Amino acid sequence: MLRTLTTTLAASLALTAGAIAQENGFQTTELEDGIYMIANDRAGNVGLIEAGDHLILIDTQMPPFLDDLEAAVRGASGGRTPTLVINTHFHGDHVLGNAHFAALGAGILAHRNVAERLANPVTSQLTGRTPAALDEAFLPDILVSEAMMLSRFGVTGEVLHFANAHTDGDIIVNIADANIIHMGDLLFSGRYPFIDLDAGGSVEGFIAALDEIIGFSDDETRFIAGHGPLSTRDDLIASRDMLIEGRARVAALVEEGHDLAAIQEQNPLSDFHDAWNWGFITTERMIWTFYRDITGLTQ
Numbered sequence: 001m002l003r004t005l006t007t008t009l010a011a012s013l014a015l016t017a018g019a020i021a022q023e024n025g026f027q028t029t030e031l032e033d034g035i036y037m038i039a040n041d042r043a044g045n046v047g048l049i050e051a052g053d054h055l056i057l058i059d060t061q062m063p064p065f066l067d068d069l070e071a072a073v074r075g076a077s078g079g080r081t082p083t084l085v086i087n088t089h090f091h092g093d094h095v096l097g098n099a100h101f102a103a104l105g106a107g108i109l110a111h112r113n114v115a116e117r118l119a120n121p122v123t124s125q126l127t128g129r130t131p132a133a134l135d136e137a138f139l140p141d142i143l144v145s146e147a148m149m150l151s152r153f154g155v156t157g158e159v160l161h162f163a164n165a166h167t168d169g170d171i172i173v174n175i176a177d178a179n180i181i182h183m184g185d186l187l188f189s190g191r192y193p194f195i196d197l198d199a200g201g202s203v204e205g206f207i208a209a210l211d212e213i214i215g216f217s218d219d220e221t222r223f224i225a226g227h228g229p230l231s232t233r234d235d236l237i238a239s240r241d242m243l244i245e246g247r248a249r250v251a252a253l254v255e256e257g258h259d260l261a262a263i264q265e266q267n268p269l270s271d272f273h274d275a276w277n278w279g280f281i282t283t284e285r286m287i288w289t290f291y292r293d294i295t296g297l298t299q
């Protein structure tokens with residue numbers, strides 16, 4: 001009881017103070033009245049929307065962070081739990097909390113390919129790892145093909161699917177009346193993106209998705225990235241331009257007849273390294289991704 005009171009008090013103080021609350025490693029930022037970004041920089045960034053009777057959670061992170069994430073959600077919403085989960089795509093760091101929040105009563109909405117990939121995982125040729133197949137408790141029960149308006153959940157906005165980009169089951173959540181977009185992993189802000197070629201992703205598709213979103217957003221739009229800080233349209237433009245230039249450089253070397261080892265040796269992305277390299281997608285892995293996307297070869 002004491003803990004509940006303390007948590008509630010801390011949450012309301014943080015809201016009056018201007019919207020940033022720290023809860024068990026998660027930072028909750030209120031972007032608009034009732035719209036939050038919840039992040040710990042350990043797994044995918046989470047969005048939270050209070051919409052009348054509905055409380056919508058965008059992505060569910062993964063163990064061991066779930067009790068802390070639930071506490072952050074309750075802290076922001078006056079003790080409520082989500083009625084609806086939206087999965088931006090199937091990767092574990094965005095969906096392994098599904099069963100946790102489904103058990104608390106949430107329905108789970110995702111692109112139809114997410115259900116298929118969760119049930120029948122394939123080995124990643126980038127990491128060599130095969131995710132475990134997930135049982136029914138994790139699977140989405142509201143399936144989207146191309147787009148779905150969110151009005152029936154009390155939100156003026158929609159989810160939109162982009163084909164063959166980060167995966168083959170990506171959706172973004174466009175909260176139109178607040179001019180806020182949750183990008184899922186179509187945005188790794190300020191880092192090389194992971195483009196999951198084993199799960200239907202493609203460099204061209206990723207670029208096309210960014211192009212389209214850049215086209216219908218504006219300088220005021222705030223973007224919740226899948227990974228990285230709250231972002232602006234300039235961050236999308238920088239990511240798109242890096243991908244276009246990087247892919248062109250690798251394609252030129254392929255055209256000259258170089259194999260992957262020779263291209264890695266030449267390092268055509270050397271001037272991108274300091275700005276974009278990070279622990280998971282290194283410059284070497286980004287070159288590998290471009291090479292495989294262009295040639296279909298993994299070595």
Ligand SMILES: [Zn+2]
Nearest residue numbers: 089091166185
């Ligand atoms: Zn992902």
